[in-house]
Amino acid sequence: MPEIKITPLGAGQDVGRSCILLSMGGKNIMLDCGMHMGYNDERRFPDFSFICPEGPITPYIDCVIISHFHLDHCGALPYMSEMVGYSGPIYMTHPTKAIAPILLEDMRKVSVERKGDQNFFTSQMIKECMKKVIAVTLHQSVMVDNDLEIKAYYAGHVLGAAMFWIRVGSQSVVYTGDYNMTPDRHLGAAWIDKCRPDLLISESTYATTIRDSKRCRERDFLKKVHECIDRGGKVLIPVFALGRAQELCILLETYWERMNLKAPVYFAVGLTEKANNYYKMFITWTNQKIRKTFVQRNMFDFKHIKPFDRQYIDNPGPMVVFATPGMLHAGLSLHIFKKWSSNESNMVILPGFCVQGTVGHKILNGARKIEFEGRQIIEVKMSVEYMSFSAHADAKGIMQLIQYCEPRNVMLVHGEPAKMEFLKGKIKQEFNLECFNPANGETCVINTPVRIPIDVSLPLLKAEAKKFSALPSESKRQRVLHGVLLMKDNSTCLMDVDEACKEAGITRHVIRFTSTVHVNDPGPAMATAHKLHLLIKDRLPMWSVTFTDGSISLESVLVKVEGDDEEQKSVFVSWTNQDEGLGSYILGLLNSMSN
Amino acid sequence: MKLYCLSNDPNKPCHILTFKEITIMLDCGLSMQSVLNFLPLSFVASNKLLNLPFWTPQNVSEPELEGELRENCDRVFIDSPPEFCPPLDKLIDFAQVDIILISNYLCMMALPFITEGTGFQGRIYATEPTLQIGRLLLEELVLNIEQCPKANFANQWKNFVHKLPYPLSDSFKPKSWKRIYNMSNVNASLSRIQMVGYNEKLDVYGALQVIPASSGYCLGSSNWVISSDHEKIVYLSGSSTLTTHPKPMDHHALKNADVLIMTDLTQTPISNPDGMLGVLCVVVGLTLRGGGNVLIPCYPTGVVYDLFECLSVKMQELGVSNCPMFFISPVADMSLAYSNILAEWLSSVKQNKVYVPDEPFPHGLLVKNSKLKHFKHIYSEGFSTDFQEPCVVFCGHPSCRFGDVVQFIELWGNNPRNCIVFTEPDFDYIDALAPYQPLQMKVAHCAIDTSLNFTQANKLIKDLKPSTLVVPECYTVPPVSAPNLTELVIENNPDRTLIPYKWGEVINLPLKRKQAQVFVEREIAQKIVPVEIKPGISLSSLTGTLKVKDNVHNMESLEKIKDPNYQANIQYEWGSLNVTEFLQKLSQDGITDAKVEPSGSGVMIHLQDEDALIQIEENCTHVLCNSDEKLRMRLRNMLMHCLKKF
Structure with a gap:
């Protein structure tokens, strides 16, 4: 039995550091190459020594596929390609190719310049790595080599997120990355056709949530911001240049518009306008509504959100400020934080994960006093909020995707083990499908049925179709295809026996048997023949029996009655050797009558 | 497999291909040559056009014909809203079309005629730019015509075509001409389109696979590979091997087809696009420097993007960069906006800009710097304040029969310092200007057609190696405009079959299916x-x-299968039976009374005691016996031992 082998190096019963190895039909594919934001040591990257203990992994990996630009899906890419060593192709969508290097650079700066990490990749390495990237378009069939084909489907989640269908020979796998099944503020819903993969590898972040609570979280967020503004407070939202920043901008922009709010909203993100430009140019990846109206009004041309100037920090009155970097470890966001933290009517909202050692991480863990270099101590009196805004499929959405693509097996990754177990049970119960959730480093083997394509001569197929349609319609007999396989000069073709003999240059030798049975049945021979016809038809209801000129025939079997008006009739049964079973059965039938 | 040709214009193709019981329409082009016979539509009453003398044929005193025809400078025009010649609807019932494949946005203008009110229920496949930009072209056409309603609709002249002067007398099937569709037809028709990506494998009822491949001609333009398990048909429509803004042509996918259908080659076989662009730049420079205005009748998309880019640079060099460029079309804003968000469909140079991120086309910047100004119409708000002369105006329609170009010709036509430059290859410029004559403004003809010329096409065919090549008949003879240039044809070659076709023909394509999978x-x-x-x-x-x-x-x-009468392992005997060997087997088995007699071309073995006959010939053996199954089985085993099997 051919098999598919899957080993998660990350995201196995865990969230973060997504990296899954897939082997089928002699091809090895790496699905995502993420980093774990929760670790500072070597655990932040997947353990590539699993692939080969030392040296570059190029000989062992045929291609790398990146589902989207979030760092837990692409954060280890430059490390893998430039430091471990991989020179093969890396596939991702156009928006991911545009945005991923910027996020990688942001993260690199935090890790190296702030935390002083050693053994981290450099800016140049990010550039070198991106040179290996081949951008793909949705639904485009990409042949990685002669046998390996991939195709991207829309996944929602973030701009440019894709699910990938991967095929080698007759085996296929769908890897979802992160996806959401309901359209949100700026993205559409994930979609896939009935591609019937052997395995669906799905994320399961919200495996136990029945309704995606994103809307609730958004409402919560807006309520908190609004309350803070109302009491005259200032809201600081530390963000990274791309991704969540734009999502939150759209959120606030529409809220400000709807509620007719006057408090200023500022955007002080490193790339500012440029960052939004990425979104403007990849507008075809957003949802239907934004795409339709973009000429009149580009969703990313914000009316209420204005560029920030440092001197606004001390302005009186309420305001909302988006500032980089996202983990409050340096730069403008930290500067503003220091200025505002002592006022309890102010608020800081951290919309993403913060790594250990950053101010963001400290205040999220309840630290109310932060010590800075030079013994400066800052008291945190402002309220601190954490909110995650990632769009993921909920349990219902995951079930829906299974229904869409009809896989033979399901594997859950990117989730918590307990939640996975719950969903596994549901999938088994509802779809009767085998469901797996291997831990990191654990290899899962899935057997797949084989289908071997062979050529068949059209006359043979047509003869079968004709024969089948001639069968009595009430007969639920299965269709049977019979022929001779001719194997010649690397080509194989199934054809009719005579055609095959001709092609092979040989002559058939036909053996025919004719046996005579004597039956006592007075009356004309025709009447006897008629009786026999009915008998045979009755006994062999699944066969096409014809009756012409007093002779009965089915397949090569021929039955004839002789002896006019005599008491005893001679019945001749004749058949070729290939119909031995059928011929001898009919002969036996007649023999039992004569006795 | 059959091919039906429904369009008489190879550059506005429309075919039907039937294969494996699937009916496919290849492109849905609308020939617009008919509109040249009509008077221009002007939304401000034009004294000149209104005062043209009526014309009636000699010896015809048909009162109903009165007022339908007018004359200007020895040419006769129909005074009526323009009519179009839709694809032939006599050969095939459009309700039976399973799928329509659209190659590019210039080959879909007849779509509402085919899909609306005909019972059409199939699917239409087109790339995203083809749909989005095609929508702009269809909308512009409808808006341009609808904004100039005409009270009278001329119809009688169609009964007197034989008495009308050339070129009206040569009109192609005028009785089949139709008025333009309306906006709700456009919307209904376009809503049927399913967007596809390059190299996306589309399954057509399990019988065929259809793949669009980049054709390099314009944004989202494609060629189509239609294949089954063993057959490959390639439909090659508007394609270009030149480097302009679209994604380059994908040759690889088109190779080794059983049948290659090739259409939509260049309409300017003699001139080359680069040369024409050079001439255009010179003309624009000279005209502006001389204080004149340049009028460029054009479509709202396509080559104009390159012209904006190229002219802005040239105008800078020539010191006339203070002259603005105006782009006037009901869809100008949409066209500029769309072109900058379709990065995935652009050449790699343009595509790489979005990674910076810069806009792929510079026209966003040109608009920002007021070098390029776009308006829906000349009567749109702000146009009169922004308008300054001398300037360059891009506006539609290239036929000069409707759209804002009509007003500009009226405005600038009498000044010899102005110049009208024809860049679109679809219409003959002399015919286009005929109703406006006499004109004082200069006329320049710089048709830029980037699609394949004959040299490129012949080279491509050599490279693609199709078994059978199918082309419009007019590509097998030199063009009418240059009958002596015998190299301007698709070459015949003994390596492949060349099948020409023409309008209204149904041709059998030599593709005999022999195998399936x-x-x-x-x-x-x-x-x-x-x-x-x-x-x-x-x-x-x-x-x-x-x-x-x-x-x-x-x-x-x-x-x-439960039925025991099925034999899963049927074997076949072959070769001839060695009679001596068989007789030996018989005697080993205790049958010693076999009597051998010659019979016909073989022998007859008579087993007297057993009452059985075995008739052996070169290619067959017949065993006749009574109902003694034991004996028959013994004989069967012996026979099968003596024969080779598979």
Whole structure:
């Protein structure tokens, strides 16, 4: 039995550091190459020594596929390609190719310049790595080599997120990355056709949530911001240049518009306008509504959100400020934080994960006093909020995707083990499908049925179709295809026996048997023949029996009655050797009558 | 396999291909040559056009014809809203079309005629730019005509075509001409389009696979590969091997087709696009420097993007960069906006800009710097304040029969310092200007057509190696405009069959399907026992149940069938029977009374005691006996031992 082998190096019963190895039909594919934001040591990257203990992994990996630009899906890419060593192709969508290097650079700066990490990749390495990237378009069939084909489907989640269908020979796998099944503020819903993969590898972040609570979280967020503004407070939202920043901008922009709010909203993100430009140019990846109206009004041309100037920090009155970097470890966001933290009517909202050692991480863990270099101590009196805004499929959405693509097996990754177990049970119960959730480093083997394509001569197929349609319609007999396989000069073709003999240059030798049975049945021979016809038809209801000129025939079997008006009739049964079973059965039938 | 040709214009193609019981429409182009016979539509009353003398044929005193025709400078025009010649609807019922493949946005203008009110229920496939930009072209056409309603609709002239002067007398099928569709037809028709990406494999009822491949001609333009398990048909429409803004042409996918249908080659076989662009730049420079205005009748998309880019640079060099460029079309804003968000469909140079991120086309910047100003119409708000002369105006329609170009010709036509430059190849510029004559403004003809010329096409064919090549008949003879240039044809070559076709023809394509494909289950495949008949040739009989779903054939193990009369392992005997060997076997088995007699071309063995006859010939053996099954089985075993089997 051919098999598919899957080993998660990350995201196995865990969230973060997504990296899954897939082997089928002699091809090895790496699905995502993420980093774990929760670790500072070597655990932040997947353990590539699993692939080969030392040296570059190029000989062992045929291609790398990146589902989207979030760092837990692409954060280890430059490390893998430039430091471990991989020179093969890396596939991702156009928006991911545009945005991923910027996020990688942001993260690199935090890790190296702030935390002083050693053994981290450099800016140049990010550039070198991106040179290996081949951008793909949705639904485009990409042949990685002669046998390996991939195709991207829309996944929602973030701009440019894709699910990938991967095929080698007759085996296929769908890897979802992160996806959401309901359209949100700026993205559409994930979609896939009935591609019937052997395995669906799905994320399961919200495996136990029945309704995606994103809307609730958004409402919560807006309520908190609004309350803070109302009491005259200032809201600081530390963000990274791309991704969540734009999502939150759209959120606030529409809220400000709807509620007719006057408090200023500022955007002080490193790339500012440029960052939004990425979104403007990849507008075809957003949802239907934004795409339709973009000429009149580009969703990313914000009316209420204005560029920030440092001197606004001390302005009186309420305001909302988006500032980089996202983990409050340096730069403008930290500067503003220091200025505002002592006022309890102010608020800081951290919309993403913060790594250990950053101010963001400290205040999220309840630290109310932060010590800075030079013994400066800052008291945190402002309220601190954490909110995650990632769009993921909920349990219902995951079930829906299974229904869409009809896989033979399901594997859950990117989730918590307990939640996975719950969903596994549901999938088994509802779809009767085998469901797996291997831990990191654990290899899962899935057997797949084989289908071997062979050529068949059209006359043979047509003869079968004709024969089948001639069968009595009430007969639920299965269709049977019979022929001779001719194997010649690397080509194989199934054809009719005579055609095959001709092609092979040989002559058939036909053996025919004719046996005579004597039956006592007075009356004309025709009447006897008629009786026999009915008998045979009755006994062999699944066969096409014809009756012409007093002779009965089915397949090569021929039955004839002789002896006019005599008491005893001679019945001749004749058949070729290939119909031995059928011929001898009919002969036996007649023999039992004569006795 | 059959090909129907429904359009008489190879540059506005429309075909039907039937194959494996699937009916495919290849492109849906609308020939607009008919509009040149009509008077221009002007939304401000034009004294000149209104005062043209009426014309009636001699010896015809048909009162109903009155007022339908007018004359200007020895040319006769129909005074009526323009009519169009839709694809031929007599050969095929459009309700039977399963799918329509659209190659590029210039080949879909007849779509509402085909899909609306005809019972059409199929699917339409087109790339995202083809749909989005095609929508702009269809909308512009409808808006341009609808904004100038005419009270009278001329129809009688069609009964007197033979009495009308040239070129009206030469009108192609005027009785089939139709008025333009309306906006709700456009919306309904376009809503049927399913967007596809390059190299996306589309399954057509399990019988065929259709793949669009980049054709390099314009944003989202594609060629189509239609294939089944064993056959490959390539439909090549507007294609370009030049480097402009679209993604380059994908040759690889088109190779080694059984049938290559090639259409939509260049309309300017004699001139080359680069040269024409050079001339254009010179003309624009000279005109502006001389204080004149430049009028460029054009479509709202396509080559204009390159012209904006190229002219802005040239105008800078020539010191006339203070002259603005105006782009006037009901869809100008949409066209500029769309072109900058379709990065995935652009050449790699343009595509790489979005990674910076910069806009792929510079026209966003040109608009920002007020070098390029766009308006929906000349009467749109702000146009009169922004308008300054001298300037360059891009506006539609290239036929000069409707759109804002009509007003500009009226405005600038009498000043010899102005110049009208024809860049679109679709219309003859002399015909386009005929109703406006006499004109004082200069006329320049710089048709820029980037699609394949004959040299490029012949080279491409050599490279693609199709078995059969199918082209419009007019490509097999030199163009009418240059009858002596015999190299301007598609070459005939003994390596392939060349089949020409023309309008209204149904041709049989020589593609005989011989093989199909079945998928064999593992259990069956394991039972295959190849018997080597000769060196390199093996045979094995194979039986299984056949399951057909969505036109896909699967063969499964026979063991699932309960009927005992089925034989899963049928074998075939071959070669001739050695009679001596058989007789030996008989006697070994205790049958010693065999009497051998010659009979016909073989022998007859008579077993007297057993009351059986065995008739042996070169290629067959017949065993006749009574109902003694034991004996028959003994004989059967002996016979099968003496024969070779597979």
